[in-house]
Amino acid sequence: MTEIIKGNVIHTTRLGELTCFEGGWLVSVDGVIAYVGQTLPEEYVGLPVTDYGDMLVLQSFADMHLHGAQYPMLATGLDLPLMDWLTAYAFPTESRMADNDYARMVYRKLVRELLDNGTTRVAMFASLHDEATLILMEEMEAAGLTGYVGKVNMDRNNHVLLQETTEESKASTLRWLEGCRKFKNVKPILTPRFTPSCTDELMAWLGETARERDLYVHSHLSENDKEMELVAQLHPDCSQYWETYDKFGLWKDHTIMAHCVHSDARERKAMRDHNVLAVHCPDSNNNICSGVAPVRILLEEGNWVALGSDISGGAHLPMLEVMAIAVSTSKTRCMMTGDRPLNAAEAYYLATTAGHCYFGDQPGFAPGNPLHAVVVDDSSIGVPGDHLPLAERLERLFYRAKSEHIKAVYSAGRKVKGE
Amino acid sequence: MTEIIKGNVIHTTRLGELTCFEGGWLVSVDGVIAYVGQTLPEEYVGLPVTDYGDMLVLQSFADMHLHGAQYPMLATGLDLPLMDWLTAYAFPTESRMADNDYARMVYRKLVRELLDNGTTRVAMFASLHDEATLILMEEMEAAGLTGYVGKVNMDRNNHVLLQETTEESKASTLRWLEGCRKFKNVKPILTPRFTPSCTDELMAWLGETARERDLYVHSHLSENDKEMELVAQLHPDCSQYWETYDKFGLWKDHTIMAHCVHSDARERKAMRDHNVLAVHCPDSNNNICSGVAPVRILLEEGNWVALGSDISGGAHLPMLEVMAIAVSTSKTRCMMTGDRPLNAAEAYYLATTAGHCYFGDQPGFAPGNPLHAVVVDDSSIGVPGDHLPLAERLERLFYRAKSEHIKAVYSAGRKVKGE
Numbered sequence: 001m002t003e004i005i006k007g008n009v010i011h012t013t014r015l016g017e018l019t020c021f022e023g024g025w026l027v028s029v030d031g032v033i034a035y036v037g038q039t040l041p042e043e044y045v046g047l048p049v050t051d052y053g054d055m056l057v058l059q060s061f062a063d064m065h066l067h068g069a070q071y072p073m074l075a076t077g078l079d080l081p082l083m084d085w086l087t088a089y090a091f092p093t094e095s096r097m098a099d100n101d102y103a104r105m106v107y108r109k110l111v112r113e114l115l116d117n118g119t120t121r122v123a124m125f126a127s128l129h130d131e132a133t134l135i136l137m138e139e140m141e142a143a144g145l146t147g148y149v150g151k152v153n154m155d156r157n158n159h160v161l162l163q164e165t166t167e168e169s170k171a172s173t174l175r176w177l178e179g180c181r182k183f184k185n186v187k188p189i190l191t192p193r194f195t196p197s198c199t200d201e202l203m204a205w206l207g208e209t210a211r212e213r214d215l216y217v218h219s220h221l222s223e224n225d226k227e228m229e230l231v232a233q234l235h236p237d238c239s240q241y242w243e244t245y246d247k248f249g250l251w252k253d254h255t256i257m258a259h260c261v262h263s264d265a266r267e268r269k270a271m272r273d274h275n276v277l278a279v280h281c282p283d284s285n286n287n288i289c290s291g292v293a294p295v296r297i298l299l300e301e302g303n304w305v306a307l308g309s310d311i312s313g314g315a316h317l318p319m320l321e322v323m324a325i326a327v328s329t330s331k332t333r334c335m336m337t338g339d340r341p342l343n344a345a346e347a348y349y350l351a352t353t354a355g356h357c358y359f360g361d362q363p364g365f366a367p368g369n370p371l372h373a374v375v376v377d378d379s380s381i382g383v384p385g386d387h388l389p390l391a392e393r394l395e396r397l398f399y400r401a402k403s404e405h406i407k408a409v410y411s412a413g414r415k416v417k418g419e
Numbered sequence: 420m421t422e423i424i425k426g427n428v429i430h431t432t433r434l435g436e437l438t439c440f441e442g443g444w445l446v447s448v449d450g451v452i453a454y455v456g457q458t459l460p461e462e463y464v465g466l467p468v469t470d471y472g473d474m475l476v477l478q479s480f481a482d483m484h485l486h487g488a489q490y491p492m493l494a495t496g497l498d499l500p501l502m503d504w505l506t507a508y509a510f511p512t513e514s515r516m517a518d519n520d521y522a523r524m525v526y527r528k529l530v531r532e533l534l535d536n537g538t539t540r541v542a543m544f545a546s547l548h549d550e551a552t553l554i555l556m557e558e559m560e561a562a563g564l565t566g567y568v569g570k571v572n573m574d575r576n577n578h579v580l581l582q583e584t585t586e587e588s589k590a591s592t593l594r595w596l597e598g599c600r601k602f603k604n605v606k607p608i609l610t611p612r613f614t615p616s617c618t619d620e621l622m623a624w625l626g627e628t629a630r631e632r633d634l635y636v637h638s639h640l641s642e643n644d645k646e647m648e649l650v651a652q653l654h655p656d657c658s659q660y661w662e663t664y665d666k667f668g669l670w671k672d673h674t675i676m677a678h679c680v681h682s683d684a685r686e687r688k689a690m691r692d693h694n695v696l697a698v699h700c701p702d703s704n705n706n707i708c709s710g711v712a713p714v715r716i717l718l719e720e721g722n723w724v725a726l727g728s729d730i731s732g733g734a735h736l737p738m739l740e741v742m743a744i745a746v747s748t749s750k751t752r753c754m755m756t757g758d759r760p761l762n763a764a765e766a767y768y769l770a771t772t773a774g775h776c777y778f779g780d781q782p783g784f785a786p787g788n789p790l791h792a793v794v795v796d797d798s799s800i801g802v803p804g805d806h807l808p809l810a811e812r813l814e815r816l817f818y819r820a821k822s823e824h825i826k827a828v829y830s831a832g833r834k835v836k837g838e
Contacts, residue, residue, distance in 0.1 A: 105802065335708050
């Protein structure tokens with residue numbers, strides 16, 4: 001089936017560069033992009049067109065780090081540093097996912113809210129419960145949200161309400177992986193919670209499982225001072241945090257590491273050397289007083305960086321809002337260190353292309369990519385007749401657009417919002 | 420007329436303290452609050468009730484510093500420091516208010532958006548145009564937005580598109596003040612743009628006018644390094660910025676000073692000594708890289724502090740969003756200096772009671788205050804059946820509520836949103 005979309009198309013193929021087609025075209029065939037540009041190619045002329053008029057047609061958003069099981073506490077309890085916050089809020093909230101009915105209710109709402117806000121690809125932590133993790137993946141598959149989900153592994157230093165033994169963690173992981181076979185657009189990823197939560201035995205087993213089953217890995221890195229001290233105590237043989245993953249085979253191509261707030265030059269180089277994705281979670285980092293990540297430095301050194309909402313350390317689920325916060329905290333960083341702030345085009349790249357590439361896409365709306373797009377009607381925002389350039393209309397969305405302005409969302413070629 | 424409101428009432432009479440009445444009552448008679456509490460007094464039993472069920476009944480918001488004439492550029496052009504930003508964006512945008520039809524269109528939309536988001540009292544800069552300033556005040560009076568508005572005075576260091584001579588500034592101010600006599604709920608306030616924009620002659624005349632006509636004053640203070648250097652150059656006789664207002668009689672009871680990012684102990688004491696209101700504008704300060712204001716220090720020293728959106732240096736008009744940003748930037752400040760961050764109750768106080776007191780109110784929903792209230796339906800936010808405490812529901816609104824969740828707004832006893 002050929003889908004021909006007309007509108008003001010904005011995509012980004014390089015960091016900081018926007019390509020805009022005012023009254024442009026985006027064509028997909030069987031859910032795969034076939035053309036993007038200013039003029040409709042001859043071969044499609046005369047076919048039915050979905051004309052979005054003066055609306056903006058954007059790449060959809062990829063949220064590359066979030067905790068689905070923390071959705072019930074979103075935007076509450078934002079008054080503690082990381083380690084205390086985990087004990088007081090995050091762990092008890094996640095423990096409720098032992099109840100499958102509760103999990104389904106929560107995850108169904110989360111998936112709907114993600115899609116309504118234009119997020120179509122995710123790299124998400126669930127909880128340690130394998131059944132609830134499969135329920136999340138079922139809800140994603142049914143609604144059309146795509147990406148990677150992990151059953152969390154955590155067999156030490158945990159909460160009375162949220163524990164698994166090493167053996168339970170392994171068995172639960174195997175049950176979960178078995179259950180994942182039925183999914184088409186949702187895939188498993190191994191998610192050791194973070195080094196302090198996993199014994200060496202479990203880490204080694206996960207590394208081996210990743211290798212045997214060709215699975216990617218997703219965890220946390222150098223988020224917070226206290227956490228880093230704890231990691232150093234637990235692994236006196238490792239001079240840096242990343243080595244605690246590396247020594248168990250978890251530091252490898254496409255490993256996702258959230259935060260990297262305090263990663264120094266050596267750790268950043270280790271990321272580049274292994275094609276590790278650093279996920280910048282600016283809202284969460286500020287909320288739990290972890291720091292302001294060196295995004296400009298990571299980018300200038302050539303690291304691969306994408307954005308994450310990191311709910312519910314982050315209090316904002318819509319990636320448009322996360323982009324605003326990324327720009328904003330980059331200005332804070334500028335005031336602290338002089339690092340050049342992110343501009344709107346750069347934030348858009350981090351929330352779209354940088355994340356979509358994780359899934360094998362070429363940059364921007366490249367032919368061959370599955371269609372992931374968002375259509376935004378900004379006609380009610382701002383002052384009538386103001387005729388802003390498309391780049392400024394895009395910037396304005398970060399601060400002003402709500403889900404009600406998002407009129408259509410396409411995920412892997414499927415229309416998941418809109419008529 | 421007696422208005423009896425039932426709902427989950429939350430008000431704040433002291434910084435950091437919430438008073439919550441679950442299923443409580445708020446009664447006004449002829450637009451003035453007569454009762455707030457848990458039980459409906461005998462005398463009102465049997466009268467018609469507006470029952471908001473499980474919704475939250477909050478104090479409305481007071482936005483104590485914003486630039487109405489910059490509304491057309493809201494959330495765009497956020498990439499320059501203060502002095503460059505004024506020249507590139509703010510001044511050209513304000514210059515368009517020379518067109519009365521344009522001004523009416525812009526201001527009508529601004530006023531509607533403020534009310535829809537629960538802001539019922541403001542201290543607002545217009546532009547240097549006296550006619551457009553009166554148009555803004557007409558739109559406010561008609562729609563029910565109350566507060567203080569200033570025709571801007573600026574007779575030096577200005578933009579080619581936005582200039583007035585000293586004589587023009589005086590004459591324009593007098594015409595505007597004359598035009599203000601017709602308003603009931605909107606009042607004039609003198610707004611010298613800031614020290615660099617006004618000659619000594621104009622400042623002296625404004626000081627005299629303030630004294631003769633018993634007018635309040637609203638301007639900017641110690642926002643940004645470059646600005647402060649310029650002020651020091653222009654007034655070598657003043658050792659501090661505030662003295663450039665004081666020497667002309669503009670530093671007095673109820674003078675509003677936006678920002679105070681770099682105000683030191685002596686300047687802060689001068690504010691306390693003269694009952695000057697410091698308006699904290701966290702979003703704007705971060706956007707234009709001015710700094711992170713010492714809010715905790717101001718509060719601990721006993722300064723009077725309220726919140727401002729400061730559009731369009733600020734990119735967020737809804738005060739709920741400004742509260743979230745105030746909490747967030749206070750965490751940034753905590754990371755920089757160790758100052759204890761603001762919590763949700765404190766942010767609510769700054770956005771409500773601290774500003775409402777400017778207008779002569781007693782703290783909170785005190786009997787005798789005009790009724791300024793907001794009703795929020797948060798039933799679609801979060802997970803069904805989560806039964807959060809009212810304080811957490813309030814906190815969650817900062818990050819999650821949009822204008823669509825605000826079901827009713829009362830301003831000076833008048834219902835300005837809702838059926």
